[in-house]
Amino acid sequence: MSTSALTPRQKEILEFLRRTVEKRGYPPSLRETASHFGIAGVHAVEKHLAALEQKGFLKKGVGPRAIELTERATARAVPIVGRVAAGRPILAEENRIGTLALDASVVRWKEAFLLKVKGESMNGAGILDGDLVLVKPQPDAESGEIVVALLDGEATVKRLIKKGGAMMLQPENPDFEPLAITRQSPAQIIGRIVGVFRF
Template sequence: MKSFLTPRQRQVLEFLKEYISERGYPPTVREIARELGIKWTKGVEKHLQALEKKGYIKRFPGARSIEILGFSRGRSIPVVGSIAGGRPILAEENIEKTLTLDEDLAAGEGAFFLKVEGESMNQAGILDGDYVLVRPQPTAEKGEIVAALIGDEATVKYFFPEKSRVVLRSANPDFESLVLDENDEFKILGKVAVVLRVIRGKSSFSRI
């Protein structure tokens, strides 16, 4: 069992994973220091030594010589754009592009990303322009955040089933809830598992 990481060590490890996933090779010590705001390269060396001692990385001679033990560069996850009725979600016509995600976060087979538009879920930490990773499942528990299809339009909301209807509730009180009954064309696409935010070319992830 690997040892516990300090917050700074975890930050260094996550940066290494992100950098390697994006570029295919590890960063230099100076690049790590600059990106994470560590004043001295000796500070980076200290964190790398700790990560190596705890079994997370292995280092070799050279400037770009860090291997993350047991790390996969990730899996390509499709980003679904417009969803046409009668077509499978992952039909080629629906897929705009792919994003690479660490296998630990990839949420199983069939997972896909939706890009969020609007501010209706901002108080749940899901902002306009974020990508949400959807784990496909036909049902959900009360209060879970789901991706749902209403007609041909996908939406991300809190799920509240009632006796004869379903309420899809926004996190932002400025937005009204969607109330659906048996006459509405509605289905759950899946549960939102991860939020991906890209800021100035850098990605950050949070689990739901």
């Protein structure tokens, strides 16, 4: 069951529980939750927690803080993008080919997305044709990091190399040539690769 089955208030409470556990290591009390949302009493919070438990997002035990988030509660649906095109929002509906539920501790960036890799230019880095790469959106990267860059209107996954004032996108396969980033052939860094998934 996805979080779309939750009411807006249940989603807010679940997110508050998740953030609090991530920050402190234990969940908020009923009173803390009620206070955070401006709810007059703990009874309404108990009802929301009961609904979250019934829907499989948490398990309640005995005691004021005896709440355990389930795997479902800590998963986040990350959009899978089939392609990145110039001049269009990356996460536009026409670019999406699905979603993948990943643990929220792996995906800590709001706009993170997965890109389906096409081609064999990064085989040497363990990124194969058909893999999904987790992309942390950012406009620049350090030399040596693997990035998604937009070059000539198409997305490419390569290692960014910076030497002096020059930059290039380096493949990890000797059958492919490096791509120089110049004024005549500019590239836009879309984000940095932070994970690879293969199914």
